[in-house]
Amino acid sequence: MNKSTIITMFYNIRKKENHNxxxxxxxxxxxxxxxxxxxxxxxxxxFIDPNNIELEHLILNIRKDTxxxxxxxxxxxxxxxxxxxxxx
Numbered sequence: 001m002n003k004s005t006i007i008t009m010f011y012n013i014r015k016k017e018n019h020n021x022x023x024x025x026x027x028x029x030x031x032x033x034x035x036x037x038x039x040x041x042x043x044x045x046x047f048i049d050p051n052n053i054e055l056e057h058l059i060l061n062i063r064k065d066t067x068x069x070x071x072x073x074x075x076x077x078x079x080x081x082x083x084x085x086x087x088x
Contacts, residue, residue, distance in 0.1 A: 006037065009047035010055060011077045013086065030058055038062040043069035050074035 010033070012026055037044070038059060048055050056072060063070045077083055 003042050006040065006042055006044040007046075008037065008044070009080070009082075010052075011047075011049055012052075013077070030055065034058065034062055041066060043071070045071045045073065047073045047075050047080070049076060 010029070039062065044063070046059060048059075056074075059070065059072060060067065077086075
């Protein structure tokens with residue numbers, strides 16, 4: 001049986017936008033990911049900033065039993081297709 005593959009990305013867009021609003025900080029999103037998406041027993045491809053060592057360690061720690069189906073790609077947000085739409 002084929003399983004789904006999760007493809008996602010995690011970038012601190014608010015930091016790139018230089019917002020000083022009361023948006024939820026990255027720890028909130030780390031906690032959400034830790035309690036849901038990173039626990040799913042499916043292959044996952046996740047794009048992260050190369051300098052986000054904290055997130056990389058979090059992913060590897062939580063998915064330590066599924067490292068064979070966990071793929072982390074370190075890409076700067078500016079190199080992604082979606083960066084062109086950051087103003088939107």
